[in-house]
Amino acid sequence: MPKAHKKLAVPTSKRVIRDLRELAKRTSTERGAQRVAWGPVWREARAWFTETVTRDLGLPVVVDPAGNAWVTLPGESKDSVVFGSHLDSVPGGGWLDGVLGVTAGIEALRRHKAAGTPPVTLHLVDWADEEGARYGRSLTGSAASAGTLDAPKELAHLVDRNGVKLPDALRENGIELSRMHEAHGYFNELRAKAYLELHIEQGPVLEAMKKPVGVVLGTMGVERHMVRFKGQAVHAGATPIPLRQDAFLAAAEFALACRDIGLAFSGRTPKTRVVATCGVVKVEPGFVTAVSGLTDISLDLRALDAKVLGKMQQASEKASRAAAKRNRCTVEWTPLLSIEPRPFDPTLLAFCSEAVKEFAGSAPELPSGPLHDAAEMAGILPTVMVFAQSSPGISHTRLEDTPIVHLDKSIRAFLRLVERTVLHVAAGGF
Numbered sequence: 001m002p003k004a005h006k007k008l009a010v011p012t013s014k015r016v017i018r019d020l021r022e023l024a025k026r027t028s029t030e031r032g033a034q035r036v037a038w039g040p041v042w043r044e045a046r047a048w049f050t051e052t053v054t055r056d057l058g059l060p061v062v063v064d065p066a067g068n069a070w071v072t073l074p075g076e077s078k079d080s081v082v083f084g085s086h087l088d089s090v091p092g093g094g095w096l097d098g099v100l101g102v103t104a105g106i107e108a109l110r111r112h113k114a115a116g117t118p119p120v121t122l123h124l125v126d127w128a129d130e131e132g133a134r135y136g137r138s139l140t141g142s143a144a145s146a147g148t149l150d151a152p153k154e155l156a157h158l159v160d161r162n163g164v165k166l167p168d169a170l171r172e173n174g175i176e177l178s179r180m181h182e183a184h185g186y187f188n189e190l191r192a193k194a195y196l197e198l199h200i201e202q203g204p205v206l207e208a209m210k211k212p213v214g215v216v217l218g219t220m221g222v223e224r225h226m227v228r229f230k231g232q233a234v235h236a237g238a239t240p241i242p243l244r245q246d247a248f249l250a251a252a253e254f255a256l257a258c259r260d261i262g263l264a265f266s267g268r269t270p271k272t273r274v275v276a277t278c279g280v281v282k283v284e285p286g287f288v289t290a291v292s293g294l295t296d297i298s299l300d301l302r303a304l305d306a307k308v309l310g311k312m313q314q315a316s317e318k319a320s321r322a323a324a325k326r327n328r329c330t331v332e333w334t335p336l337l338s339i340e341p342r343p344f345d346p347t348l349l350a351f352c353s354e355a356v357k358e359f360a361g362s363a364p365e366l367p368s369g370p371l372h373d374a375a376e377m378a379g380i381l382p383t384v385m386v387f388a389q390s391s392p393g394i395s396h397t398r399l400e401d402t403p404i405v406h407l408d409k410s411i412r413a414f415l416r417l418v419e420r421t422v423l424h425v426a427a428g429g430f
């Protein structure tokens with residue numbers, strides 16, 4: 001199989017970086033990007049998307065029943081490669097999260113179109129409501145396409161801070177909640193053979209390794225629980241420490257144990273890194289003069305290996321019982337979210353590695369801790385992601401950034417990955 005498509009131009013990032021800047025200008029304030037899904041600024045981002053695609057490609061944008069926006073470049077075969085990401089952002093978000101993958105996708109279409117009819121069909125997608133910033137349900141559009149969204153059950157009751165019901169916000173955008181499941185049928189008709197996504201890392205791992213681009217091994221599984229310690233609320237002055245049943249201290253000991261569990265189960269490489277986080281603590285009754293009688297503490301465990309994730313969960317449960325016992329409390333667990341790890345496709349990982357090496361010299365591998373639309377796609381077809389270094393390693397803030405030299409390498413590697421995948425699908429692969 002040829003390594004590169006002869007008719008295709010050398011991959012460049014120039015137009016992608018131009019598009020990113022233009023879109024940021026049009027959809028941000030001094031506090032950052034404001035492209036919250038289903039709202040006016042998000043629609044403005046989509047207007048920019050439609051204008052750009054019409055101007056540069058002469059192709060229509062089709063919105064499916066879940067609100068995902070699709071651009072199709074027909075090929076000699078209807079078998080297809082799908083790529084994309086999301087234009088929506090959190091309020092006060094950055095200039096790259098999501099939009100990098102969409103703008104790089106536009107460039108992939110431009111590059112293939114300029115070389116004539118591609119051997120297989122190419123679909124670019126802008127997934128609807130990846131962030132879940134307004135209603136709390138992330139990956140809405142991609143889940144609908146993957147057939148894993150139960151819209152009436154999961155979405156019908158959701159209300160935003162201003163009291164606007166999600167079904168009404170959807171209707172404002174021409175989407176009927178009762179028909180969102182039809183997005184799955186739309187997706188099935190695309191004859192998609194592979195899904196590719198370029199995204200910023202959103203964390204500090206590549207920056208710490210001094211690597212501009214990374215190959216993403218998969219999305220980590222998540223086990224999220226609320227852990228409730230029950231003791232007895234008593235007067236702080238009147239009750240000697242040995243006689244207390246301090247629910248907060250039990251939770252505090254538990255939090256420290258979870259940190260140790262996270263460290264103990266982490267391997268030396270990014271691939272084997274796991275995380276454990278206690279992000280919410282609610283202490284009752286919450287007076288300076290009261291010993292806590294009830295403390296709820298959240299636990300979020302993540303790992304790429306399902307077995308490791310299971311062991312972390314067991315170790316945490318054991319630690320919670322020990323912390324409860326030491327503080328003469330009881331403990332009770334309530335599950336909040338359970339997502340299995342989604343390892344990416346080995347063939348696509350090899351293509352990705354090749355492409356990243358070509359432009360960045362080496363191809364470090366890492367899992368994704370955050371979820372992405374690619375996690376939904378990985379459940380139904382071969383999938384892979386490319387990460388561009390985040391520097392500083394933060395996201396969901398206007399401070400989110402990637403140096404242009406690194407962006408350039410990540411975009412060119414992604415374009416090569418698309419090209420390589422197209423050739424593989426054309427040759428009957430997958």
Ligand SMILES: [Zn+2]
Pocket residue numbers: 086097098130199
């Ligand atoms: Zn994102």
